[in-house]
Amino acid sequence: MGSPARDADDRKRHGRHYTPPELADFLARRVLAHLPHPGPDGTLRVLDPACGDGELLLALHRAAARTSPGLRFAAIGYDLDQEALDRARARAADEDVDADWHGGDFLTAAAGLAERRFDAIITNPPYVRVQRLGAETARLLSREFGLRGRIDLTHPFVALAPRLLRTGGVLGLLCANRFLTTKAGANIRAVLSRDLPPVEIYDLGDTKLFAAAVLPAVTIAVHAGTGASCRHVSACRHVSAYEAPHAHPSSTADLFDALLADAPSLVARNGRTYAIEVGTLAAGTPVRPNPSTRSPDRPAATESSWRMSSPDREAWLAEVADRTWRTFGELAPVRVGVKTNADEVFIAEDWERRTPCPEPELLRALLTHRDLRPWRVERAANTRVLYPYDVTAAQRTPVDLDDFPSAATYLRSHRARLAARTYLTGGGRRWFEIWVPQRPDRWRAPKIVFPDISERARFALDRSGAVVNGDCYWISLADLDGSACAAEYVAQLLMGVANSALGLRFYDTVCGNRLYSGRRRWITQYVSRLPLPDPNGEPARRIAALVADLVDGSREADDSAGQLLDELVATAFGVG
Numbered sequence: 369m370g371s372p373a374r375d376a377d378d379r380k381r382h383g384r385h386y387t388p389p390e391l392a393d394f395l396a397r398r399v400l401a402h403l404p405h406p407g408p409d410g411t412l413r414v415l416d417p418a419c420g421d422g423e424l425l426l427a428l429h430r431a432a433a434r435t436s437p438g439l440r441f442a443a444i445g446y447d448l449d450q451e452a453l454d455r456a457r458a459r460a461a462d463e464d465v466d467a468d469w470h471g472g473d474f475l476t477a478a479a480g481l482a483e484r485r486f487d488a489i490i491t492n493p494p495y496v497r498v499q500r501l502g503a504e505t506a507r508l509l510s511r512e513f514g515l516r517g518r519i520d521l522t523h524p525f526v527a528l529a530p531r532l533l534r535t536g537g538v539l540g541l542l543c544a545n546r547f548l549t550t551k552a553g554a555n556i557r558a559v560l561s562r563d564l565p566p567v568e569i570y571d572l573g574d575t576k577l578f579a580a581a582v583l584p585a586v587t588i589a590v591h592a593g594t595g596a597s598c599r600h601v602s603a604c605r606h607v608s609a610y611e612a613p614h615a616h617p618s619s620t621a622d623l624f625d626a627l628l629a630d631a632p633s634l635v636a637r638n639g640r641t642y643a644i645e646v647g648t649l650a651a652g653t654p655v656r657p658n659p660s661t662r663s664p665d666r667p668a669a670t671e672s673s674w675r676m677s678s679p680d681r682e683a684w685l686a687e688v689a690d691r692t693w694r695t696f697g698e699l700a701p702v703r704v705g706v707k708t709n710a711d712e713v714f715i716a717e718d719w720e721r722r723t724p725c726p727e728p729e730l731l732r733a734l735l736t737h738r739d740l741r742p743w744r745v746e747r748a749a750n751t752r753v754l755y756p757y758d759v760t761a762a763q764r765t766p767v768d769l770d771d772f773p774s775a776a777t778y779l780r781s782h783r784a785r786l787a788a789r790t791y792l793t794g795g796g797r798r799w800f801e802i803w804v805p806q807r808p809d810r811w812r813a814p815k816i817v818f819p820d821i822s823e824r825a826r827f828a829l830d831r832s833g834a835v836v837n838g839d840c841y842w843i844s845l846a847d848l849d850g851s852a853c854a855a856e857y858v859a860q861l862l863m864g865v866a867n868s869a870l871g872l873r874f875y876d877t878v879c880g881n882r883l884y885s886g887r888r889r890w891i892t893q894y895v896s897r898l899p900l901p902d903p904n905g906e907p908a909r910r911i912a913a914l915v916a917d918l919v920d921g922s923r924e925a926d927d928s929a930g931q932l933l934d935e936l937v938a939t940a941f942g943v944g
């Protein structure tokens with residue numbers, strides 16, 4: 369037996385997170401629901417290309433035996449892990465299941481499999497991030513499977529499915545829900561849109577139905593299906609009444625029954641309440657001002673993230689789109705903060721105690737997520753970053769270390785650690801640089817700063833000239849200059865919308881990327897889509913005035929200010 373640490377590392381490296389039986393049963397039942405006819409000889413041929421100890425194939429066998437007794441069942445399972453395969457073999461023998469278990473890398477073995485023979489593929493493929501795969505493996509996989517961007521191992525497993533399923537064959541996929549909304553997820557969205565239109569998607573969010581660190585989704589897709597309409601259901605922790613406005617309280621329903629119901633509901637499970645929302649799958653956002661783009665795209669638009677659609681949601685989005693002047697992303701770049709890739713060397717609260725202490729000109733206040741309230745920066749600690757760049761230069765220009773002898777000595781004392789960042793030095797950069805320094809000349813200008821991860825938006829205005837850490841994003845007012853209105857005024861509007869209830873609802877409707885306990889990610893991809901109303905309207909003027917007061921502290925950010933803001937923003941977009 370290995371040590372717990374080594375077991376955990378092994379589990380991560382090979383993406384070994386087994387599917388719990390009740391979720392396996394749900395996935396199996398949904399696959400069968402779309403597989404009315406077995407193959408021509410009355411045998412159901414099924415594959416799990418990463419089968420672990422066989423849970424999914426066995427669940428499919430049990431579900432098929434319940435609904436179609438007498439159906440012949442022929443299963444094939446692959447896995448790298450011999451011990452898991454031994455368990456699968458023993459379990460299948462116990463349950464009298466006809467199955468072949470093969471050891472080895474499925475991505476290589478797939479080339480030897482007859483094409484288009486399976487009625488169903490049921491799988492929870494490994495989820496291993498590209499950093500763990502290594503750059504070379506990632507490049508090879510991208511080339512072989514036509515993938516782009518930051519891939520993980522799930523992508524090639526999904527890319528192989530159309531080649532192995534007969535026409536009308538069904539893919540039952542359990543994987544991270546990130547593919548619905550992230551840029552990298554476009555790889556999976558592309559395969560599904562092109563060859564395997566989904567018929568059901570269950571975004572299981574933070575329901576904890578699955579123990580892995582990723583939040584899961586179940587996708588049922590039919591090879592060469594019509595793609596007419598796809599049911600989209602989401603389940604996530606119910607945090608406030610506002611978040612599931614149409615849900616009917618129902619504390620008795622079983623979560624899996626609720627996922628199959630036509631109406632939204634609230635479900636109690638393990639002492640928590642989850643909101644189940646029901647709709648159809650859509651891609652993209654209705655945008656102004658062209659009314660023809662108002663209806664959601666077909667899921668074929670793989671560059672756009674996928675989201676839930678319903679008549680109520682579309683009506684609300686169309687109203688907002690009608691009154692949208694610009695999106696945030698149209699007005700200014702939304703940038704991530706600095707990333708050093710050696711925080712212990714570059715970031716500290718106790719610089720004076722370090723020897724030698726670098727020159728104060730290079731030590732800059734650093735804003736982290738702990739420093740940000742809605743509207744205002746309130747420093748939690750005197751965190752500073754050693755920022756070795758010329759802050760008057762628009763382009764990244766490292767300082768000359770000869771001009772800063774203390775910083776030079778300090779950095780040289782960490783030279784081995786810093787020079788080991790070969791991805792940086794290999795790109796022709798100096799060994800003492802930070803990985804993502806951002807635009808050095810932009811720090812001095814006022815900026816809107818907000819944490820990447822937070823339940824509600826916490827957009828704050830910073831005038832201190834501080835540098836922003838990589839756990840936050842920022843919009844420079846210098847980038848807003850030259851737009852139709854004064855930068856300060858537009859910034860007040862941006863913050864007003866982002867921090868309002870409408871901003872949150874827009875985020876959930878369009879971006880929908882929730883982490884555990886309702887926390888959201890406020891990253892470029894999502895924030896760029898938020899809408900801004902006509903800046904010349906009376907409601908916009910009142911929003912800006914209110915935000916100005918909240919930012920400078922002449923009005924307290926209490927409930928009544930929040931309510932007034934929500935009303936003004938709703939009025940600006942003409943929605944209730």
Ligand SMILES: C[S@@+](CC[C@H](N)C(=O)[O-])C[C@H]1O[C@@H](n2cnc3c(N)ncnc32)[C@H](O)[C@@H]1O
Nearest residue numbers: 385386387418419420447448449473474492494
């Ligand atoms: C997320 S687990 C799922 C196991 C099982 N299907 C279940 O749902 O309980 C992923 C499995 O993929 C296996 N695996 C990882 N890379 C693989 C590869 N290249 N070929 C085949 N199996 C692989 C791991 O050993 C692990 O058992």
